[in-house]
Amino acid sequence: MTVKLPFSKIDSQEFLEAAQLDLLERLEAASQQTGKGKARKRNYRFWSNSGKMEPDEQGREITGWKFNEWDYGKPKITLASQARGLFTRDNKIVVRGYDKFFNIGEVATTKWDWIENNVRGPFEVTQKENGCILFFSGLEDGTLLVCSKHSTGPINSADKSESPEVESRDEASSQDLSELNMSSASRDKDGNRSHSFAGLLHIKRHLKAKNLTLKDLALTLHELNATAVAELCDDEFEEHVLAYTAEEAGIYLHGLNLNTPTFSTYPSPRVREFAEVFGMRHVKTLDFESITDLKEFLALCDETGQYESRDIEGFVVRGKTADSSADFFFKYKFDEPYLMYRGWREVTRKLINKGRAEVHVTKHVHITNQYLDFVEPILAANPARADLFLNGHGIIGLRDEFLSYLGKSGKELSLQEELENLTLGDQVQNIVILPIATIGCGKTTLSLALNSLFGWHHIQSDNIKGTGVGRKMVQECCRIIRDGEKEKRSQVIILDRNNSNLIERKQLFDEFDKLKCNPTFVCMSFVDGDDQEREKLARDRVLKRGENHQSIKVETMGVTSVDRIMRDRCKRMQGINKTKEPDSRFDIVIECAVSADVTWQNLETVATEMKQQYEWTVVKLPSQKEYDDAFSAALGYTPTLNNLRKAQKLKPQYVAVSVNGVNEVLSTVDSPFLAQLKRDGRIQEEFHVTLAHVAEKKKNNYHKLLSDYVATLQPNLNAGVNAIENVKFQIHVPRAIWNGRVLALEVDRVQGPQDQALLSSIDHTSLDKYLHITIGTAEETIRPMESGPMVQKWLEGEREGMEAVDLDVMLDGHLSAYV
Known part of the structure; x- marks a missing residue:
């Protein structure tokens, strides 16, 4: 039944069909896009409410919509929706998360001066719990939908034969849920852990305490046409960074969003009342x-990283925009000791997976190396x-052992480190x-201007002859650093x-590691804006430059050749992702604008950011x-070295x-293995099916046939990947296969342009009996070629x-030659 609530329902014109259909149309259009703003669409069979870890008995589905994380908050990118966690069914929203919101100072609209001018109170400040986010809402028949951020339901809902029975009926009365082990009860027969199913179990536990059922909760949410947003905090299921005792574990409700x-x-206050009615925990407000x-208040809590004597991650602040009274959220996250704890968790995972030599510490260097010295023998002696640890258990216990060994709290350590850093003016820093840029974005002009203003060293690739640039x-950089260290001189290069x-x-980071040179790395990222706009700007600048470039000479090479080079360089651009190696090696990222006449602006941006982060620079x-x-002065620079190389005929190593x-x-x-690969940054950046490799040319003539075909379409190949996008293929992928070392997609059918003369003689289905797409390997020492065997x-x-x-699944592709 629908439960009576102590507050009234909020109605909205956007519940009406027209507004909902308009959103669906925008989402569908975004799913057909490529590049920035693309929506990814996937259907999910949601969980049965029967108590078994199996899909809904009627085979019903909901559709999930997901955008790239880095597309949010970009003024030049228009998304169909700003929601993180969005599911639809029957042309209307059934699950709706918050609009993406940012940490203080992270984007222009979360800087204090903007907030002070554009956001009004009263301000609601809620404690940021440290778990995994859940969304739950109800269908008209009383089925409760429980979703994690972007998914719900079984991984492979077609196989019900070994679904573990958790509870035999909807009412939480036939089994004592308090005795369930959440870690095992929320795993399928293959050991895959489900956050959404763990959430469903916890919800049942809370409802039982109030003599309510899943159906009661679902019908009430359906009547409100709202999605409940909560944090699942349970160390028995999965530890994060901050600890929760068994008494503190559960569902922490912090939002009720209109669909x-x-x-x-x-x-x-209404969220708190809703939580109390259904026996859930609610976040402090x-x-x-x-x-x-x-x-x-925020500054006072930031001094200790605590609230009411307890370590917390931070707060979420809610206000209203001054112009439209729309809800406006931002985060205020504490740097320490939370970030230090999270850093210890990540380096421990890398230590276990790759060994100490592959662990690169860029933050809290001294204390983190002490931590690694402590935990390395413990983990080596106890593989279990x-x-x-890799499965999310024992993270906090290991950290607490180290803190007990030192006899200090995490906050004491971070404060000690801050005091030590105050003396860095007497130490050498580099x-x-x-x-991260393409040709013609203004990086050299900016670098020359910075050199002129501050005397920072400038090493330009185009001034270096030969190979191995x-x-x-x-x-040369490490030579400058070592010379400076002899004179106790800090430097920027x-x-x-x-x-x-x-x-x-x-490659650059690896070279620094080989030379045992460990400076602080800063990124100047020129990846702002639209891809096409950036490519057009770069082309215009290069053509205007004419012969005034070491390696791209417009008059010598011709506009057609320069255009081809520019397109190739722009396609190779991969933006910064600081959560994943190698980009996690950067200490900070300075975002530089990419548009006409902004180099002066970028100059000021870099100078200001460097002074703020590294005052001595x-x-x-x-x-x-x-x-x-x-x-x-930078604009008047003329290159002194002509790096124009004699053209050579390149042949593909593989097609x-x-x-x-x-x-x-x-x-x-x-x-779990795919999750490990993602976590460790071991997923390949591009994916292909090899049709013919030069190493096999003695076995068959496919390599020669395809190479000759490529030569007719693109006579002059460049080093790297040469895309021939007008030659289309379709491939069929029956399954994904992994063995703990490598993960690959099996390919059992390749459909290519058989009507073209040079390819008509090739039977694509017999190019290789074991065609595949390598996805990633567990270690750098494992070669991708293991996928085939x-x-x-x-x-x-x-x-x-x-x-x-x-x-x-069928996937589309195009021909490429790899030189």
Whole structure:
């Protein structure tokens, strides 16, 4: 039955069909996009409310919509919805999370000066619990939908034969839920853990205490046309960073969102009342009328990283926009000791998976190395404990052992480190600035101007002759650093190279590691704005430059050749992702604008950010005249070295189908090994099916046939990937296969342009009996070529130590030559 609530329902015009259909149309259009703003669409069979870990008995589905995390909050990117956690059914929203909101100072609209001018109180401040987010809502028949951020339901709902029975009926009375082990009860027969099912179990536990059922909760939420938003905090199920005792574990309700396209939510007092009615926990809330009082409170808590003598992650602040009275959220997260704890968790995972030599510590260096010295022998002596750690257990216990060993709290350690850092003015510090850019974005002009203003070293790739340019740049950089250390001199060095893709960045970091040179790395990212706009701007600048470039000479090479080079360089651009190696090596990222006439603006941005983060690098910010003079001098730069190389005929090492849509497929595969690969940054950046490799040319003539075909379409190949996008393919992927070392997608059918003369003689189905797409390997020492033999063994029935999940999907691709 619908439960009577102590507050009235909020109605909205956006519940009406027209508003809902308008959103669906925008979502569908976004799902057809490529690049920025693309929506990823996937259907999910949701959980049965029967108590068994199996899908809904009627086979019903909901559709989930997901956007790239880095697309949120970008003024130049329009998303169909700002919601994180969005599910639809029958052309209307059934689950709706919050609009994406940001930490204080993270984006322009969360800087204090903007908030003070554009957001009004009263301000509701809620404690940020440290668990995993859940959404739950109800269907008209009383079925409760429980979703994690982007998914719900079984991983492979087709197989019900071994679904573990948790409870035999809807009412939580036939089994004592308080005695359930949440970690085991929320895993399927393959050991895959489900956050949404764990949430369902916890909800039942809370409802039982109030003599209520899932149906009661579902019908009440359906009547409100709202989604309950909560945090699942349970260390028995999965530890995060901050500890929760068994008494503190449960569902912490913190939101009731209307299922409307425009974000709208119930005020915190109503959320608290709803939680109390259904026996759930609710987050603590404080109210502040003025922004002055709010700032004073947050600053006071920030000093200790605690609230009411308990470590917390931070707060969520809720207000209203001054112009439209729309709900406005922002986070105020405490840096310490939370970030230090999280850092220890991540380096421990890397220590277990890759060994100490592969652990790169960039924050809290001294104390984190002490921590590693402490935990490394413990985990080496107890592999079972290491396995538990990787599965989310024992994280807090191991950390507490270390803190007990030192006899200090986490906050005491971070304060001690802050005091030690105050003496860094007497110590040698070295900062290396690496751009992430394409040709013509203004990075060299900016670098030259910074050199002129502050005397920072400038090493330009185009001034280095021969091969191994990246290695030579790092060698010169390390020489400067070591010379400076002899004189106890701190330095800033700009390595002026594009570094546009992850491979190039990793190569540079690896070279620094080989030379045992460990500066602080800063990124100048020129990835702002629209891809096409950036490519057009770069082209216009390069053409205007004419012969005034070491390696791209417009008059010598011709506009057509320059255009091809520019397109290739722009396609290779891979933006910064600081959560994943190698980009996690950067201490900070400085975002530089990419549009006409902004180099002066970027100059000021870099100077200001460097002074704020590393005060010794910029003693005094320049005057406008000093900025102007440095900028003018940089614009007058003329290259002294001509790096134009004699063209050479390159031949492909292998010919392949570059495949689109692989990441979308991977989002449907919920395996611990895939999660490990994602966490450790071991997923490949591009995906392909090799059709013919030069190493096999003695066995068959496919490599020659395909190479000749490529030569007719693209006579002059470049080093790297040469995309031939007008030659289309379709491939069929029946399943994903993994063995703990490598994960691959099996390919059993390749459909190509058989009507083309040079390809008509090739039987694509017999190019290789074991076609596949390598997804990733567990370690750098494991070669991707292991995928082929693994797929072969699976198909021949030798499946010991392997797992697989059926996919049955068709993917599109195009021909590519890899030189």
